Amino acid sequence: MRIIIERSNLLKSLSHVHRVVERRNTIPILSNVLVRTEDAGMRLKATDLDIEITEDVQAVAEEAGATTVPAHLLYDIVRKLPDGSEVKLATNGEGTQMTVSSGRSNFRLQCLPEADFPDITAGSLSHSFTLEAAQLLRLIERTQFAISTEETRYYLNGIYLHTAEVGSDLSLRAVATDGHRLARAEVTAPSGSEGMPGIIVPRKTVGEVQKLLNDCEDDETIAIELSDSKIRFTIGAVVMTSKLIDGTFPDYQRVIPQNNDKELSLDRQSFSEAVDRVSTISSERGRAVKLALSSGQLMLTVNSPDSGTATEELAVTYEADDIEIGFNARYLLDITSQLSGESSVFMLADPGSPTLIRDGGDATTLYVLMPMRV
Structure with a gap:
């Protein structure tokens, strides 16, 4: 040669x-x-x-x-x-x-x-469709951070990709959760995805596809072929075939709250920066930040036995009953970094129930975050 x-x-x-x-x-x-x-x-x-x-x-x-x-x-x-x-x-x-x-x-x-040299034979791939690079990248970026790294719950170690009916339309949905937070994003289902099996794309595959997509133009066409055990991505001259996770993704719809009636609307950037500032003194063991809500006002508090206390006030839109609820600061920052709009909306119920977070600039994504005791 x-x-x-x-x-x-x-x-x-x-x-x-x-x-x-x-x-x-x-x-x-x-x-x-x-x-x-x-x-x-x-x-x-x-x-x-x-x-x-x-x-x-x-x-x-x-x-x-x-x-x-x-x-x-x-x-x-x-x-x-x-x-x-x-x-x-x-x-x-x-x-x-x-x-x-x-x-x-x-x-x-x-x-x-x-x-x-081994050869992974893909066998018959039952469904094929195309997505624009920007669409596939958005599905990955909006959900990837919530993939579990806990190997014992292997069925959470990837992104769950499936189709779902939204009203009279069909959507292609990506979902990831680690049991503490859940991320869901969707795009209009492309032709050819109808009836596809729900599949779990492994974390490593997701990461490699994301790196390849970062080199693509937004409108470049990505071909996706899949069966219930394998998936193949054709990205330009690169063809990647991957095994899928052989497991059952939990019924995530059950953990998305439907009746949270306390609505908090705030400026995403200001909130993210405030959480980042007050969490500076938190210890690695307990990264809890307390949100105390009253009419038009949010007080962020972090107490650290080793370092002291930090507080910051924010003006927000909130008219419901006063409530105090705690969250992992790192998880809050992960979610706010994915939001694209200037504002974000938190739908709360009580200090022990999951909170629903929506993006003011993107109605196709939602996030669920479990609270912490503070």
């Missing part, structure tokens, strides 16, 4: 595919990236057995062939080569070594045979 390729093209593609490769592997072949010549140049492929990512890259293939080389090592070498340089990849006759050369730089890397 002999390939000549622009360093910038190779680096960009390696930056996409090498991220799925775990740095520590008990199976040596999983540390490698598959390099194969194609008609249009070269194809790179990497996998961790749960996610498989491939990308076709423009290159000059002087001699056909395929091999696998250490992914992170190849990425680091190419990253350190000079801008604008050409890179030559060539294997020896036995296919046991690859020479990476550019200018006066030469590296010899140990190879493992292509035949050993």
Whole structure:
């Protein structure tokens, strides 16, 4: 195999595919990236057995062939080569070594045979549809922070993607929760998503898709194919196939409060900055901030046994009965950072019940936050 390729093209593609490769592997072949010549140049492929990512890259293939080389090592070498340089990849006759050369730089890397590289066969993917990059990115960004990291509740370790009827319309919904907070976002269901199974996309897959989408134009079309066990995203020249979480997502509708009658409307930016200021003195163990509400006024208070007390007053729109309720400051900041409008609306019931938070600038998202004792 002999390939000549622009360093910038190779680096960009390696930056996409090498991220799925775990740095520590008990199976040596999983540390490698598959390099194969194609008609249009070269194809790179990497996998961790749960996610498989491939990308076709423009290159000059002087001699056909395929091999696998250490992914992170190849990425680091190419990253350190000079801008604008050409890179030559060539294997020896036995296919046991690859020479990476550019200018006066030469590296010899140990190879493992292509035949050993695993292939995640997607099988039949029953549903396919397209979304604009901006729509898919918004579904991810509005919900990703609420994904649980608790491995024992593995069915919460991802974003639940499904269709739901909203009045006479059909929406594609993304939901994530860790038991303390819940985030829900939706877009108009694209053609082809009707009747799709409800699926749980794993946290790592969500993160990799988000990074790829950040390199896209907002109106770029993303193709999504899925079944009840796998999902495939085609983002430009990158194709990512991932296993789904095999579990049942809880009935999240039951925890979204319907009868919270105490409405608090406030300026999102001012509230977020005030929470951030008063929580400066809170300890890591107890990050509770108390919200004391009375007519037209909100008092934020944080008490720390080690550091002292902090308070701040805010003018708000609130006409219901006085109430005191506590929340985790970090969770409040996570939610307010996702809100796009200038104002946000909190619907409260009592100090022990979940609170519903809506975005003044986006009616398609909502958040639920469990209170803390303060």
